[in-house]
Amino acid sequence: MNPAGHSEATTRRGLELTPFRGLRYDPDRVGSLAAVTSPPYDVVVRPDGLHHLQCADPHNIVRLILPQAATSGARNEQAADTLRRWRSEGILTTDPEPGLYVYEQSDGDGLVQRGVIGTLRVTDPADQVVLPHEDVMPHIVADRADLMRATSANLEPLLLTYRGDGPASATAQLIERTADRPPLLATTTEDGHHHRLWSVTDPADVAKVQADLAQHQALIADGHHRWATYRRLRAEHPSPGPWDHGLVLLVDTARYPLRVRAIHRLLHGLPVADALAALDGLFRVRRLDVPLPDAMAALADAAGTGNAFLLAGDGAFHLVDRPDPELLARTIPMDRPMAWRTLDATVLHATLLAHVWRIPEDSPAHIAYIHDTAATVRKAERDGGTAVLMHPVHEDVVRDLARQGVTMPRKSTSFGPKPASGLVLRALDA
Structure with missing residues (x-):
């Protein structure tokens, strides 16, 4: 190799x-x-x-x-x-x-x-x-x-x-x-x-x-x-x-x-208020009343130290980070490499979607995968759903996992x- x-x-x-x-x-x-x-x-x-x-x-x-x-x-x-x-x-x-x-x-x-x-x-x-x-x-x-x-x-x-x-x-x-x-x-x-x-x-x-x-x-x-x-x-x-x-x-x-860019999620039928309420005590949540570029910069800073997501759809941005370690231990499969277990996409799908919000990841009626950041936010605001904005994973991580035969959660990257x-x-x- x-x-x-x-x-x-x-x-x-x-x-x-x-x-x-x-x-x-x-x-x-x-x-x-x-x-x-x-x-x-x-x-x-x-x-x-x-x-x-x-x-x-x-x-x-x-x-x-x-x-x-x-x-x-x-x-x-x-x-x-x-x-x-x-x-x-x-x-x-x-x-x-x-x-x-x-x-x-x-x-x-x-x-x-x-x-x-x-x-x-x-x-x-x-x-x-x-x-x-x-x-x-x-x-x-x-x-x-x-x-x-x-x-x-x-x-x-x-x-x-x-x-x-x-x-x-x-x-x-x-x-x-x-x-x-x-x-x-x-x-x-x-x-x-x-x-x-x-x-x-x-x-x-x-x-x-x-x-x-x-x-x-x-x-x-x-x-x-x-x-x-x-x-x-x-x-x-x-x-x-x-x-x-x-x-x-x-x-x-x-x-x-x-x-390498991220692919964002649009959660249909989940208002931002409900999404945030479900995170109480499980993640740190901070409201950001700033423009989209500044919010994405804050997401990048937070992603440098751990799992982080940006929720939008109610006219503001909400930075979600610092997940409860016990929650991750209960919800993240342990039979994969550490690089996989700590991916934002893994935490999103295994923890947030499956256990916190209980949203099926393979149902178009519940979730859409969108490449354009601003379009994801616009659609969430228009439809009353929640946009989950992601920070891109580093290409080296993608390559290393592929070499090991380990696939990442679906729609994790956009090359x-x-x-x-x-x-x-x-x-x-x-």
Whole structure:
């Protein structure tokens, strides 16, 4: 295991990345490429963000990754029909040659992230080729599986990270050389991020990348539910076949470190007053009548010395920290490493949700997982619920637990920047 996180594969077979014929928007058939892209499906803040994206362009990818209808079956049928229609009308066209795709994201603050998009062989957990670090929710895996079956497509890539061998590696050299060429597409999305995409079709270049990546394993940075979906669908279909592989973006974090952010919780039907009353005598609670940035700074300070959370939804912020040690001893499972037992997400799920507030963590009717801090607060204030704002866990903790085969509580981290959905898709019949 190398010190930066993603160990070299100890099994006979490492990452197996293969080229594919990408399915991409024809820029002459849509208003703009930026207008048809979307954040990954689980980052879109419903319903505000969904409606905004739907209105941005009638062909926005959100109509495929988050179709809207009364029932699950109707939603998936709608997505499949939409995909077939867009392909038949030439809105989405298949690239003539199979290839790998070099993808770059940048912003005005000095961020540059580059990686390779391809189809990755789906492996079993025992192979330790792709390392998860979070648990998944079965209903989301079932939902994504139904959508993939209906569309027979991978509509957006997972984000995987690995630890490369430096600038002299074949993959690093290919990426930097390719980035000097004119791209297949370039666009700037609403968040100010610039996106560029190139195809690599030369068999010799593809072979060098494949040989390089075969020496490594990867950490799932974003897309645990989609990886679990890939594994479920692979088990359902005969092999060899297209379901043996899934669409991924691989980023070498030795060259392009990712940012780690928290994912917040919105507790439906639990007013802030009730949430605070239940904490009496179990946690220290302090009211903060300050703006959101100052409240988050106070959360960061408190998280430096122990478990801490920020509750919102009643017009103020409430800093919750210093849990009762006896409460933690009663509620936190002892069969996991100390690094896991002391995670904020562990305390939130095992102690607060399960024992103090008695809220089922896997019920969309009771809890929502939202990436945007301000949006979580707004929704709590509008709906009368409680926003639980989290401080991000350090990436080293994520890597160390993944190496031990220990998964964190679901939705514990948000790595980024995430790939924009809609730049390249994979149709399994291509």
